[in-house]
């Protein structure tokens with residue numbers, strides 16, 4: 308009978324409540340693009356669980372990876388966090404390899420069973436528990452009787468010297484951290500740790516270090532540092548860096564799953580006021596006047612939030628008391644671009660926030676919901692020098708938006724100078740736009756469940772333009 312070490316995920320389990328206010332039983336309408344594995348037949352994806360936030364922690368031997376992970380786990384005490392060590396997936400040595408263990412390179416990528424590691428991660432991402440091997444550094448073998456059970460969690464930390472080496476492993480990660488400690492400090496720590504904990508003598512540690520550990524660091528580990536989002540100098544001594552990382556993770560955990568995946572997606576903080584306005588404009592029985600009134604309020608919020616993403620420079624002014632106030636000056640070369648016709652409903656809010664702003668227009672002719680033909684555009688001649696606020700209240704498939712963005716890029720607008728503003732977005736549209744244009748920003752006020760068979764957003768709010776401008780049959784009866 309195998310003997311299991313049960314690894315309880317830390318923190319309470321909020322199984323019935325999602326932080327975005329949706330019940331956790333709602334099926335996830337999309338498949339995360341970063342989690343690209345296909346689930347096996349025995350692993351039917353558990354649609355009720357949230358996508359965990361996956362953190363990769365790499366760095367040279369004895370840089371402090373395990374110590375940093377434990378500090379992050381301690382500080383994330385309100386969440387369920389599990390640690391998966393790449394060390395657990397070391398292949399056990401064969402008898403002939405054991406005879407010449409001094410010749411074995413434990414720092415080469417082939418020393419790990421990466422397929423098994425990927426399989427375990429896939430199961431955890433699917434909301435299932437896994438049994439991780441227990442590796443013995445003294446015997447260079449895995450235990451045949453003991454496993455460590457790791458449960459599905461909000462946060463999975465994958466730690467090891469070579470976790471950034473293989474792209475398929477990197478692609479699982481929402482945040483990549485490289486622990487960067489001085490090489491001499493690492494060697495000193497390694498000598499102490501391996502002699503105290505791993506049954507080695509100083510000579511064998513030094514010999515292994517010179518023959519395999521350092522060359523592999525230079526060949527594989529150090530080059531993988533370029534994939535890191537965050538580099539922590541001085542490892543676990545750097546409490547400031549660890550605090551910032553924990554803050555970032557906490558922010559991400561409080562966001563919609565898609566915001567964890569796409570760093571260029573921003574959903575404005577939900578309040579009961581915002582939920583209330585959405586409730587009104589989504590109600591098919593609301594009057595045309597109220598629909599326009601509450602839409603305008605919501606659009607104004609989205610526009611204000613979007614303007615907050617524009618670049619700024621520091622500016623000082625003298626106040627009536629004669630004091631200096633140091634503030635900021637927003638970028639002035641702006642242009643609104645509305646995707647006709649519903650985007651035009653957002654122009655007034657933009658004009659109200661940015662006095663005298665130029666507004667261009669793009670009309671995308673749609674054949675049903677899959678059409679692609681562009682038939683009209685009217686844009687300022689100097690558009691390439693401006694930051695663009697692209698306006699469309701509903702992001703559905705993302706086809707029209709992608710064409711509008713493509714056109715702006717053709718006109719010389721840098722992708723990173725485009726902020727796409729909408730009231731509601733479907734996950735399909737977000738994936739389409741965020742993936743194709745990773746440097747553009749999307750600002751939205753709510754993310755809906757998905758698209759129906761005719762590509763309309765569900766629950767959605769119907770044809771926004773018709774309702775706003777009063778051209779649908781329904782609104783004629785609802786003044």
Ligand SMILES: Nc1ncnc2c1ncn2[C@@H]1O[C@H](COP(=O)(O)OP(=O)(O)O)[C@@H](O)[C@H]1O
Pocket residue numbers: 366367368369370371372373374375496497500542543544
């Ligand atoms: N900031 C530090 N100061 C002193 N010793 C440390 C520090 N960080 C880690 N260590 C010690 O160094 C050794 C290696 O750290 P560890 O976190 O296990 O590194 P890694 O997982 O990167 O190999 C351990 O014995 C640990 O206790």
Ligand SMILES: Nc1ccn([C@@H]2O[C@H](COP(=O)(O)O)[C@@H](O)[C@H]2O)c(=O)n1
Pocket residue numbers: 367368369372394397413414443444445447448467468520
């Ligand atoms: N049987 C083994 C397996 C691995 N090593 C060394 O462990 C190092 C990785 O672990 P860290 O905690 O230091 O990241 C790696 O550098 C291997 O050389 C070993 O000595 N024996």
Ligand SMILES: [Mg+2]
Pocket residue numbers: 372373
């Ligand atoms: Mg370690």
